[in-house]
Every structure is written in C-alpha cells, then in structure tokens.
Amino acid sequence: MTTVTTPPTPPATGAATGVSAPGLRTAPPALGRRRPGRRGLAVVANAVAVVFGLAWLFPVYWMLNTAFLTDRQIQQRVPVLFPVGGTGSHFAQVLGSPAFWSAMRMSLAIALVVVLGAMVFGFFASLALSRFRFRGRTQLIVAVLVVQMIPAEALFISQYRMLDGWGLLNSVAGMSLLYLGASIPFTIWMLKGFVDGVPVELEEAAMLDGCSRMGAFLRITFPLLGSGLVASSIFAFLASWNEYTLALVALTSDDARTLPLWLTSFSGQNQVTDWGAIMAGSTLMAVPVVILFMTVQKRMASGLTAGAVK
Amino acid sequence: MSLALRRRPPVRRAAVPLSSRSDRRLALLLLVPATATVLLALGYPLVRQLGMSFQRFGLEQQFGRPPEFVGLANYQAMLTDPTFWAVLGRSVGFCLLVAAITMAVGTAGALLLTACSRPVAVAVQVVMLLAWAMPVLSSLQVFQWMFDSRSGVVDHALAALGFDQMLGFNWFAQPSTFFAVAGLLVTWMSVPLVVFMVYAAVTQIDTSVLEAAALDGAGPAQTFRHVVAPSIAPVLALVTLLQIIWDLRVFTQFHVLQSNGGITEQTNVLGTFIYQVGLAGGDYGSASAAAMLLLLLTLLIAARYIALLLKEPA
Numbered sequence: 001m002t003t004v005t006t007p008p009t010p011p012a013t014g015a016a017t018g019v020s021a022p023g024l025r026t027a028p029p030a031l032g033r034r035r036p037g038r039r040g041l042a043v044v045a046n047a048v049a050v051v052f053g054l055a056w057l058f059p060v061y062w063m064l065n066t067a068f069l070t071d072r073q074i075q076q077r078v079p080v081l082f083p084v085g086g087t088g089s090h091f092a093q094v095l096g097s098p099a100f101w102s103a104m105r106m107s108l109a110i111a112l113v114v115v116l117g118a119m120v121f122g123f124f125a126s127l128a129l130s131r132f133r134f135r136g137r138t139q140l141i142v143a144v145l146v147v148q149m150i151p152a153e154a155l156f157i158s159q160y161r162m163l164d165g166w167g168l169l170n171s172v173a174g175m176s177l178l179y180l181g182a183s184i185p186f187t188i189w190m191l192k193g194f195v196d197g198v199p200v201e202l203e204e205a206a207m208l209d210g211c212s213r214m215g216a217f218l219r220i221t222f223p224l225l226g227s228g229l230v231a232s233s234i235f236a237f238l239a240s241w242n243e244y245t246l247a248l249v250a251l252t253s254d255d256a257r258t259l260p261l262w263l264t265s266f267s268g269q270n271q272v273t274d275w276g277a278i279m280a281g282s283t284l285m286a287v288p289v290v291i292l293f294m295t296v297q298k299r300m301a302s303g304l305t306a307g308a309v310k
Numbered sequence: 311m312s313l314a315l316r317r318r319p320p321v322r323r324a325a326v327p328l329s330s331r332s333d334r335r336l337a338l339l340l341l342v343p344a345t346a347t348v349l350l351a352l353g354y355p356l357v358r359q360l361g362m363s364f365q366r367f368g369l370e371q372q373f374g375r376p377p378e379f380v381g382l383a384n385y386q387a388m389l390t391d392p393t394f395w396a397v398l399g400r401s402v403g404f405c406l407l408v409a410a411i412t413m414a415v416g417t418a419g420a421l422l423l424t425a426c427s428r429p430v431a432v433a434v435q436v437v438m439l440l441a442w443a444m445p446v447l448s449s450l451q452v453f454q455w456m457f458d459s460r461s462g463v464v465d466h467a468l469a470a471l472g473f474d475q476m477l478g479f480n481w482f483a484q485p486s487t488f489f490a491v492a493g494l495l496v497t498w499m500s501v502p503l504v505v506f507m508v509y510a511a512v513t514q515i516d517t518s519v520l521e522a523a524a525l526d527g528a529g530p531a532q533t534f535r536h537v538v539a540p541s542i543a544p545v546l547a548l549v550t551l552l553q554i555i556w557d558l559r560v561f562t563q564f565h566v567l568q569s570n571g572g573i574t575e576q577t578n579v580l581g582t583f584i585y586q587v588g589l590a591g592g593d594y595g596s597a598s599a600a601a602m603l604l605l606l607l608t609l610l611i612a613a614r615y616i617a618l619l620l621k622e623p624a
C-alpha cells in the first residue's frame with residue numbers, strides 16, 4: 001500500500017472564484033466569455049462536459065442498476081437499462097450471508113486497530129518533528145516521504161514470510177501491523193501540518209501555569225487538532241478498508257477474509273457468476289467510503305494527493 | 311499560487327538552534343512508537359528480503375533446508391531472463407501509456423470545467439468525486455461485469471452500433487484487449503484526481519492576467535500556451551510523477567482480471583509476476599530479486615517527486 005500525501009494546506013478557495021456547492025470550486029469568470037464569438041464555444045464546452053460526466057458516471061450507475069435488477073433481467077440477452085420492476089433481493093441476499101458479516105467484522109477490527117494506532121503513534125511523532133529541533137530531523141522527514149513510496153508489491157514476499165514465521169497469518173494483529181506500517185508515515189505527514197498550525201505560545205502559556213511539556217501537548221495541542229485527527233483517521237480507515245494486495249497475501253484462510261477479498265470470492269468458483277449479488281456487495285462496500293469521502297473531500301483535493309485511498 | 315504548491319516552506323537550515331537536551335530526549339521518546347512500528351512492518355521485511363535476494367531460497371528451503379548464499383545469481387538470472395524483460399517492458403509501457411492518457415484526459419477535463427457553465431461544472435465535479443471515491447474492488451467488479459462476454463453491456467452496445475462480431479466477445483482472452491480494459495479501468499479511476507488538482511491550479515491563476523492576455527488579442531490556444539500552461543506546469547509535473555509511480559505498481563486490477571482469462575503469462579506486470587514467482591511458485595529468492603528491482607525503479611522515480619515536493623515553491 002503506497003500512500004502519498006502532500007502536507008495539508010488550508011483549502012484553496014481562491015478569493016476570486018466564489019464557492020457554490022459545498023467545497024466545490026467553480027470557474028473564474030473566465031477567459032473573456034462575454035465576447036460574442038465565445039458563445040458557440042461555451043455551448044460546445046457544455047456538451048463535451050456532459051458527455052465526459054456521463055462517461056465517468058456510467059460505471060457507478062451500472063453498479064447500482066444491476067444491483068437492483070432481478071436475476072432474469074440480468075441474464076437477458078439485451079441489457080436492461082433501468083431497474084424498473086427490479087428487486088432488493090440481492091441486498092437481502094448479501095446482508096443475510098454469514099460470509100459478508102465475517103468479512104465485515106474482520107475489516108472493521110483491522111481498521112479500528114489501524115486508525116487508533118496510527119493516530120496515537122502519528123500524533124506523538126508529529127509533535128517531535130514539529131516542536132523540536134534535533135539532529136537527523138530533516139533526514140527523518142525525508143524518510144517519512146520515501147517510505148510512503150514503497151509499493152506493497154516490492155515487500156509482500158518477505159512480509160508474508162515474516163507473518164508466517166510469527167504465526168500471524170490470518171490474524172487481525174498481523175494484518176494491522178502491515179497496514180500500520182503503511183499508514184503511520186502519511187499520518188505523521190498530515191498531522192505535522194496541523195501541529196505546525198497550533199501556536200507554540202499556547203503550550204508555553206500552559207507550561208508557565210505549571211503544566212509539564214507533555215501535559216501541554218495532551219491538554220492544549222491535542223484538543224486543537226480535532227479536524228486534523230478526523231481527516232487523518234478517515235484516510236487511515238479508507239486505506240485499510242480498500243486494501244487488497246497485502247490482504248490477499250497475508251489472509252489465506254476463508255474465515256479471515258476482509259471485504260475486498262470477500263468481494264472477489266464470488267467470482268470464479270461458480271459456473272454462472274452471480275452479478276446481481278456482486279454488484280449489491282460492491283455497492284455496500286462503496287457506500288461508507290463515498291460518505292466518508294464526501295466529508296473530507298475539501299481536504300482530499302487540497303491536502304492529500306489521493307494516495308491514502310488509491 | 312496553485313494548491314499543490316502552497317505548502318509549508320522547506321525545512322530551514324542552521325538558522326534554528328537545536329532544542330535543549332531534555333527536549334531532545336522527549337522528542338526521541340515521542341518518535342519511538344511510530345519508528346518502531348514502521349521498522350517492524352517495513353524495515354525488517356526489507357532487510358530480510360534483501361538477504362533472501364542473495365540466497366537460493368526455494369521450496370526445499372521452506373521445508374527446512376538452510377538457504378544457500380548465491381551472491382548476485384538471482385539478479386543475474388532475473389536480468390538475463392527474457393520473461394522478466396517482457397514483464398518489465400509490459401509494466402513500463404502500460405504505465406507510461408496510461409499515465410499519459412490519464413494526464414491528457416484529466417487536464418482536458420479540468421480546462422473543460424473552466425469553459426462550461428456553472429451548473430454543468432458542479433455536476434461534473436460531483437460525478438468526479440463519486441468515481442474517485444469508488445473502492446478499487448467495486449470498480450473492478452463493475453468493469454468485469456460491463457465487459458462480461460455473456461451479458462456485458464459493452465458487447466451489446468458495440469453490437470447495437472453495428473459491430474455484430476462483438477456479441478459474446480471475450481475481452482479477457484487475449485492480451486491486447488485485456489490491457490485495453492485494464493487501461494480503461496485504471497484511467498477511469500485516476501482521472502478524477504488529475505481533474506481536481508489541475509482545476510484547482512487553473513482557478514488559482516490571477517484572472518487579471520487572463521484578461522490582459524485577452525485584451526492583447528490572445529486566442530484560447532495562445533492563452534493556454536503562454537499563460538495557463540506555464541502556471542500549472544509545476545502541478546502537472548507532480549501529478550504526472552505520482553501517476554507514473556502508481557501505474558508502475560499496479561497489481562490489484564491485473565490480479566483480479568487475470569482470474570477471467572487464463573492468459574496470466576502474457577499479461578503479467580511486475581507486481582503479479584513477483585506474486586506468481588514467489589508466493590505461487592515458491593521461489594522466494596528470485597521473487598525477492600525481482601521485488602528489489604521494482605523497489606529500485608520506484609525509488610528512482612520517487613526521488614524526483616520528493617525533490618519537487620521539498621523544493622521551495624517557485
């Protein structure tokens with residue numbers, strides 16, 4: 001799981017642009033649109049933009065559409081374009097399947113450990129990098145960036161051997177350790193940006209009032225990092241929720257599957273692929289992600305270069 | 311200033327004095343948990359893998375036979391193996407082609423957003439956000455279903471357009487169409503980020519400059535070439551490098567799509583090749599050598615990215 005982040009910057013809402021839908025940028029009153037010759041250009045641009053939008057919307061629509069169709073409709077020779085006369089039975093089928101809930105439990109357990117661990121460890125490390133000057137600090141910051149670039153594919157062979165040797169294959173602990181290794185660097189990088197934004201004077205004032213240095217960090221700085229912690233938590237959560245490669249390698253038993261592995265376990269075994277259930281499962285997996293994504297999308301676009309969830 | 315560039319000033323040198331001794335000790339303590347975890351999860355496997363890449367480490371060794379040090383033999387075998395070069399060529403070719411297409415489509419999309427009317431621009435951005443948020447596995451399954459040979463919507467749409475022979479066409483049975491679908495999927499997933507990044511950079515351009523260009527009689531093409539392109543060039547460079555790094559290590563899409571076709575050998579990229587040689591084939595020594603080569607390649611590209619990232623905004 002390679003994760004890449006750029007330090008969080010305040011959302012770049014350009015003064016000249018004005019913001020319409022929450023967090024979405026709108027164009028500057030641009031490129032001399034008032035000129036008469038440009039009218040035709042605007043019409044063409046709108047038409048192309050609509051086509052572009054529809055092309056990118058279609059797969060999402062097709063997932064939802066198929067999820068609500070009946071099996072007969074799905075297997076018809078001619079694709080059914082709208083879920084008219086459809087059914088919710090695929091969702092019922094998935095939600096009634098023990099394998100789904102077992103995968104859900106596994107995914108949630110791992111995500112919980114990863115989020116908690118990454119936040120605590122990341123917070124501590126970001127304090128050290130933001131508040132203190134020590135030898136090797138610059139090198140450490142560069143290392144944090146470099147580590148994020150390591151592709152999972154370049155290490156999974158020996159990560160598998162390591163967990164195998166420790167008897168940690170198919171375990172929440174083993175999986176969480178690998179995900180923590182990937183999540184901690186970008187959490188440090190993100191949180192450091194937020195800690196930098198908290199004035200040191202606040203901590204110093206608390207220390208004058210008798211707080212210890214660590215006490216000032218925990219009582220003053222920590223509560224002021226609210227939005228930063230929420231955003232980094234969501235990134236860490238999404239990274240572990242969506243991860244496939246390491247899960248494939250380290251979770252070899254059917255009982256230890258996470259949701260991404262569960263989703264691929266449908267296809268292949270049966271003669272006729274149950275597309276309705278797969279699409280319902282894909283939808284169920286996507287819904288929490290889309291909701292979380294919407295809540296942090298401003299920061300997604302400004303701070304994070306999508307690495308965490310790619 | 312464009313958003314990807316509005317980051318903290320780079321690390322200051324020498325000007326800031328070191329913290330006091332007790333503070334430095336606290337800093338070290340605070341760094342221990344994170345550093346220890348990363349060293350355990352990534353550092354230790356890295357060292358072990360480096361060691362394994364110099365050893366004969368196959369099935370026998372898994373059953374207790376001590377691994378034998380063979381020096382650079384694994385690397386030598388890898389680098390003289392035409393299969394490896396074919397895989398590498400495929401990976402690099404796929405990566406560069408898909409990254410180029412993604413950048414072109416994403417940049418065009420971002421410019422389109424500045425030219426179209428506001429409701430359309432907002433609607434397109436909502437769609438981009440949705441597509442961006444889709445989990446890899448969900449997108450993968452949808453694309454497999456869309457390109458399904460039995461009742462996939464793509465085959466039917468092509469047949470309806472007059473390409474009757476496309477009905478029942480199996481996209482995953484031959485390398486060229488397999489790569490086309492994989493490329494389409496990766497592009498579909500990557501474009502939204504590029505659109506957002508480039509659009510953010512474009513909207514940061516000072517409008518008075520654009521107006522001045524228009525007053526001086528610059529057409530849209532000239533405005534783009536002489537005003538817009540230079541302003542967004544740094545963002546384009548960063549995003550392009552990221553795309554190359556990501557597309558080079560593409561694994562999930564290929565691994566899952568390969569389960570459809572049975573042409574794994576001809577469609578392997580670096581990630582799936584390492585997986586097959588190592589975890590499926592049991593030859594950990596060779597797989598480790600290949601993995602180290604992938605790591606080296608990635609870090610070479612990443613070094614450029616990190617240099618850009620740490621550079622003072624121009």
